[in-house]
Amino acid sequence: MIENAIQTLEKLTGCSITVIDNDRVFARRRLQPLFTPLRRSHRKNAVCACGFDERCIEFCRYRMNSRCMELKDSTPFVKHCWKGLSEIVVPLNDGNVHYGMFYGGIWRSAEHEAPPGLPDEFYSLRAALPLLPPESENELKGLLQLFGDGVMFALRKSNLLEVAPDSRGVRVVDFLREHAAEGIGLPDLAQALELSESRTSLLVKELFGRSFSELLQLERVGRVKQYLAGTGLRLHEIADLCGFSDEFHLSKVFKRHTGVSPRDWRTRKRRDMVI
Secondary structure (H helix, E strand, O other): OHHHHHHHHHHHHOOEEEEEEHHHHHHOOOOOOOOOOOOOOHHHOHHHHOOOOHHHHHHHHHHHHHHHHHHOOOOOEEEEOOOOEEEEEEEEEEOOEEEEEEEEEEEEOOOOOOOOOOOHHHHHHHHOOOOOOHHHHHHHHHHHHHHHHHHHHHHHHOOOOOOOOOHHHHHHHHHHHHHOOOOOOHHHHHHHHOOOHHHHHHHHHHHHOOOHHHHHHHHHHHHHHHHHHHOOOOHHHHHHHHOOOOHHHHHHHHHHHHOOOHHHHHHHHHOOOOO
16 A cells, blocks of 8 residues: 555656665564565665665765754655765654655655766666656655655555664663763663664664664763853863773874864864864
């Protein structure tokens, strides 16, 4: 039923529809997949299939998945991929759980040019694509969001949202916020989730597009910024409060993520400069 509805939507809008469901959650409680393999892949689009590689998966699944989780709602947005292509992305959420994404497109990006090094055929395929018409963008966003909401309603009605691996994303975030100042590692998170370390590592990468160590560093750097901006604490005191072994370790990690030292960041912040 949903697949037939998507095909009708494609005919009406002229948009190719791709559905990314994290960890195949929509198929977990069915004997047959809810979507065909091509429905779950951009490679059904000739321009996407041409030059398709790991960077496509990294961008359209991991990076966009992470962005959708940061939004915390189902607001559609236009994404411009590394190949110079555009699509409308609709987060598929139910409550506080993010299940995947609903892509509609595809257009030639007006903001990003195609990079060199792709097959010659790609450039001709991309050149033949239209730009996303500005006057149609909001209409398409509204229509795709309405359809995405309808898909989620149908899945909820069919009890297909009962088991959601993404709900563990909330537990990962809560775990980091609660224990980031401690000497924690992937084994501790695995124990909290009652998963193996290898499965935990894959789950974190799939949900956030980053490794656990990267997430932990980002959480700690965020805390450092709060202390730098709102207190007069010294670096060694902040390091102790944020889970760093010492101020030198803090400075190294902080500069890697922000491009400036903690002291420079504090100085600029107090001059009301945005970092």
